[in-house]
Each structure stands twice: as C-alpha cells, then as structure tokens.
Amino acid sequence: MFHMGWFLSNGFGVYGWNQQWSGNVAADVAQPGLFVDMATSLERAGFDYMMLEDSSVIPDIYGGNLEFATRKGTVRHDPMPLVPLLAAATSRIGIIATAATTFYPPFLAARLFNTLDHLSNGRVGINIVTASPHAAAQNYGLEKHIEHDLRYEMADEWMDLVTALWESWDADAVVMDEAAGVFADHTKVRRVDFEGRFYKSRGPLNTVPSPQRKPVICQAGGSPAGREVAAKHADTIIAAVVGVEAMKEYRDDISRRMIAHGRKPSDAKILFLVVPTFGDTDQEAHDRLDRQRAAAAADLEGALAGMSYTSGHDFSKFDLDGPFPDLTGKVNGHQSTYADYAKAGEGKTLREVASTRSVVESIELVGTPDTVAVQMKEAMEYAGGDGFLIAKPVTRRNITEIADGLAPALRRRGLIRSSYTYEHFRDNLLEY
Ligand SMILES: Cc1cc2nc3c(=O)[nH]c(=O)nc-3n(C[C@H](O)[C@H](O)[C@H](O)COP(=O)(O)O)c2cc1C
Structure with a gap:
C-alpha cells in the first residue's frame, strides 16, 4: 500500500x-x-x-x-x-x-x-x-x-x-489531581536553556x-x-x-x-x-494533456516567472533564443529546482525549455x-x-x-x- x-x-x-x-x-x-x-x-x-x-x-x-x-x-x-x-x-x-x-x-x-x-x-x-x-x-x-x-x-x-521545547514537559506531567489541587507535576516540567x-x-x-x-x-x-x-x-x-x-x-x-x-x-x-x-x-485523457501542454507552451511568461522565482535571477533579461542560462554557483533560492531546469536545458534554448517545462x-x-x-x-x-x-x-x-x-x-x-x-x-x- x-x-x-x-x-x-x-x-x-x-x-x-x-x-x-x-x-x-x-x-x-x-x-x-x-x-x-x-x-x-x-x-x-x-x-x-x-x-x-x-x-x-x-x-x-x-x-x-x-x-x-x-x-x-x-x-x-x-x-x-x-x-x-x-x-x-x-x-x-x-x-x-x-x-x-x-x-x-x-x-x-x-x-x-x-x-x-x-x-x-x-x-x-x-x-x-x-x-x-x-x-x-x-x-x-x-x-x-x-x-x-x-x-x-x-x-x-x-x-x-x-x-527541546516540545519535550520541556514530560508526556505525563499533567496530573489534574483535583483532591490535592495539583494541575501539573512541576518536577516533570523544565527549562531548556538552549x-x-x-x-x-x-x-x-x-x-x-x-x-x-x-x-x-x-x-x-x-x-x-x-x-x-x-x-x-x-x-x-x-x-x-x-x-x-x-x-x-x-x-x-x-x-x-x-x-x-x-x-x-x-x-x-x-x-x-x-x-x-x-x-x-485513455484517448480523452491524452487529448486533454495535449491541450494543457499547448496552453503551457503558449504561456512563456508564466514559465519564465517561475524560473525567476526559484533561481532568484530575472529571466526576462535573457535571450529567449540563446542557450539556457548557466547560473551554476549563483543560485541562492531553490538550488535543486534550478539544477533540474538546467539539466532539462542542456543543448536547448531558453524558449525551448520554457515552452516544455510547465510542471515538474x-x-x-x-x-x-x-x-x-x-x-x-x-x-x-x-x-x-x-x-x-x-x-x-x-x-x-x-x-x-x-x-x-x-x-x-x-x-x-x-x-x-x-x-x-x-x-x-x-x-x-x-x-x-
Ligand atoms: C513539493 C514541494 C513543496 C515545497 N513547498 C515549499 C513551500 O511551501 N515554501 C517554500 O518556501 N519552499 C517550498 N519548497 C521548496 C523546498 O523547500 C526547497 O527549497 C526546494 O525543494 C529546493 O531544495 P533545496 O533548497 O535543497 O535546494 C517546496 C518544494 C517541493 C518539491
């Protein structure tokens, strides 16, 4: 399962x-x-x-x-x-x-x-x-x-x-002893001094x-x-x-x-x-996927904005028909997400990557x-x-x-x- x-x-x-x-x-x-x-x-x-x-x-x-x-x-x-x-x-x-x-x-x-x-x-x-x-x-x-x-x-x-804070109370610290008037046992609650x-x-x-x-x-x-x-x-x-x-x-x-x-x-x-x-x-599902892909390919802006967010670099500044930009060592955002884009972009133009990779x-x-x-x-x-x-x-x-x-x-x-x-x-x- x-x-x-x-x-x-x-x-x-x-x-x-x-x-x-x-x-x-x-x-x-x-x-x-x-x-x-x-x-x-x-x-x-x-x-x-x-x-x-x-x-x-x-x-x-x-x-x-x-x-x-x-x-x-x-x-x-x-x-x-x-x-x-x-x-x-x-x-x-x-x-x-x-x-x-x-x-x-x-x-x-x-x-x-x-x-x-x-x-x-x-x-x-x-x-x-x-x-x-x-x-x-x-x-x-x-x-x-x-x-x-x-x-x-x-x-x-x-x-x-x-x-440490979640463990600052022992699991059995709350006693609620009504007769003794004790809500919690103080020996089971402690500072963490972290x-x-x-x-x-x-x-x-x-x-x-x-x-x-x-x-x-x-x-x-x-x-x-x-x-x-x-x-x-x-x-x-x-x-x-x-x-x-x-x-x-x-x-x-x-x-x-x-x-x-x-x-x-x-x-x-x-x-x-x-x-x-x-x-x-199955055929209907494939047709639907084709339509979604075509819509994603037409939405270059969305793909470029996504790449900009995860990499921290403005992708509107790169040449769409130039090679996929090499930002290795310059990404402080989601590094592995950029690395996935870069791998998909090997030997391709930015336009090609942006029009094919709508979702990971x-x-x-x-x-x-x-x-x-x-x-x-x-x-x-x-x-x-x-x-x-x-x-x-x-x-x-x-x-x-x-x-x-x-x-x-x-x-x-x-x-x-x-x-x-x-x-x-x-x-x-x-x-x-
Ligand atoms: C399924 C999934 C959900 C994520 N959710 C968030 C999120 O809610 N907020 C956020 O800032 N980053 C989110 N991230 C980004 C990750 O925290 C992480 O930065 C990204 O996977 C890249 O990994 P890295 O930071 O180790 O390079 C998510 C990533 C994935 C794959």
Whole structure:
C-alpha cells in the first residue's frame, strides 16, 4: 500500500481564478469553503495529508516589478488560522502547514504547533522550509536572504530547539489531581536553556503536551544540505525529482543518510510529486494533456516567472533564443529546482525549455482512473518510494477526479487504505 498527499502549491491562495473550472473565486477568495470541501473529500479518499505551501512575498524578480505577480493573483494568506477550520470539518486526515525556519522564532513556532496539534486532536504537521527570495527576508527586516547552505544549518538547529521545547514537559506531567489541587507535576516540567550558534531560548513552553507531543515533520530539500536536514528530522519527505531512476536514487540516498543519523529508512515516508491527467477514456485523457501542454507552451511568461522565482535571477533579461542560462554557483533560492531546469536545458534554448517545462512531475500519469492507478503501482514497485503527492490546482473538479475517480481505483487494487487505523496523523503515516 502507498501513502497519498496533496500539495496545495499556492497555499491558502488563489488557484486559476479565471479558468474554466475554477468556480466562484470572486466570492471564495480568502474564505475557507473550498479548502474545507477538499479536506472532507480527501479524508473520504483515505489520504494521509494535505500540505499547505507558503511564502511571504509577492514575487518581483521577473521583470523587476510586481506587475506579473499581481496580474496573476500570486497571493498567499497565512495558512495557520486555516488549520483548525480544516481539522474541525474532519477527524483523521493530517494537515501540514509550511513554516519558514529562517523567519519563525523557534519559541513562537513550537507554541503555535503545539496549540494546533491540540485543536486538531493530533493531526498537525509542519513543512519546514528555509524560504526564498531576498524580498521575503527583507519583509522580516533582514538586509538580504541568508546563504543557501547556512540556512539549512540554521534549520537543523531550529529543529533541535523546537523539539527541546516540545519535550520541556514530560508526556505525563499533567496530573489534574483535583483532591490535592495539583494541575501539573512541576518536577516533570523544565527549562531548556538552549544556547546554540543561531538561537537561544529559556523555556519551558507554557502549554501542555499535545496529542502527538511533536507534530509530524515534513521537508522538501533537494540539494545535499536540504536532503541532510530531511533525513535527520522528517517523518515525511516530498520530492519533485523527474523519472523513475531519479526517484530510486532519491529514496536510496535518503535511506543512506537516515541510517547515518541512526534512523530506520521506514521512519520517513517519501512522497513523489505527480500531476495526473484524467479522461473518461485513455484517448480523452491524452487529448486533454495535449491541450494543457499547448496552453503551457503558449504561456512563456508564466514559465519564465517561475524560473525567476526559484533561481532568484530575472529571466526576462535573457535571450529567449540563446542557450539556457548557466547560473551554476549563483543560485541562492531553490538550488535543486534550478539544477533540474538546467539539466532539462542542456543543448536547448531558453524558449525551448520554457515552452516544455510547465510542471515538474516525477512521472507522467495520464488515462482513465484505472489506467493511472496501474501506472502508479508500477512506478512505485520500481522506485521503492512510499507514495505520491498530488499537485494539481485546487478546484472542485480536480478534487472530485482524485477523491471519487482515482482513489476508488487505487482502493480496488488494495493500493491505498480503506479506513484509518489510528486517531493521530503520525501513527497512520508510519503504520506501513
Ligand atoms: C513539493 C514541494 C513543496 C515545497 N513547498 C515549499 C513551500 O511551501 N515554501 C517554500 O518556501 N519552499 C517550498 N519548497 C521548496 C523546498 O523547500 C526547497 O527549497 C526546494 O525543494 C529546493 O531544495 P533545496 O533548497 O535543497 O535546494 C517546496 C518544494 C517541493 C518539491
């Protein structure tokens, strides 16, 4: 059996507001309804989790101004207040929200996620990212963003500190002995007095231990430094590597790194990013994919803006018919994402890459729900990962295709769960 997640790639934001199936976005923007519908649908489908992406910036690298991003509706509301609303509508699915270790003070994050874990009855997770680009860092008062690998050293220490804070209360510290008038046993609550290279905190948390004590940790590092943090800390790792060989290499590499950290490879579930295209027949699905590809190829601007954001360099300045720009050693944003573009760009012009790479997906999935289920089974058997992360735009049409088309097809083959065994997120995630 494999695990399933959904990556909400625009976080608590806007998904295709002017597209054919995007619904009533004018009324829905910044409202929880669509996401609540999604949570209940994915729980019906037996998903392990939904993962809310986040960033704190309106990108202005492409073209050097805000025009493209504001025209396209590149906004993000804070995902944290949405979490309890999703939890209240569901009872088993895990809800992961993204927090940038570079900007979130560890005490604030530890306390927030402890509280969210209570409010969700043990179903919350954190996607730890080091964030990008410079403008995001400037929103938090920094001169510019911190160097890529140093950010991961900070993230590692950040994790040590938030973990120490979650453990500043023993699991059995709350006694609520009404007769003796003792709420908690003070010998089981302690300061952490953490003093690291980057962070300091006194502790303890002024909250009681939450159902999971420590929320599920999610990570998406692709570079060596990112993979190292993921292998050391994560319960689930999400990867956008391309092709079954790369998937296998990624799983093997993470397993090796986990063993070096004294962990079992089965302690972290790796989900690979996919963007399946469905139809009532295989032919219809292929026709739909062709139409989507043609639309993506026509949207050069969108591709260039995406490359600008992940690399931190303005791609509007490069010659479209020149070779794909070599920025090796000059990327402080999402290094491995740029490396994937560069690999695809070998021997090609920028125009060719921009018109072919609309989405990064691990394997191409296209056909009826039954066809796609078989494709997923075969890829997983070969690559040895733990499951898939759907990354389609959040529309009710896409949600229905997955929850009521793909999930039943997977379940008929015994590939996904038919019900949840446990109450808490981590227990279900690590069950198999
Ligand atoms: C599925 C997926 C989800 C991601 N979500 C976020 C996010 O919410 N916020 C963010 O700043 N970065 C996000 N990233 C970027 C990663 O944190 C990371 O920077 C990227 O994978 C490149 O790896 P590297 O930093 O090790 O070079 C995501 C990446 C992937 C593959």
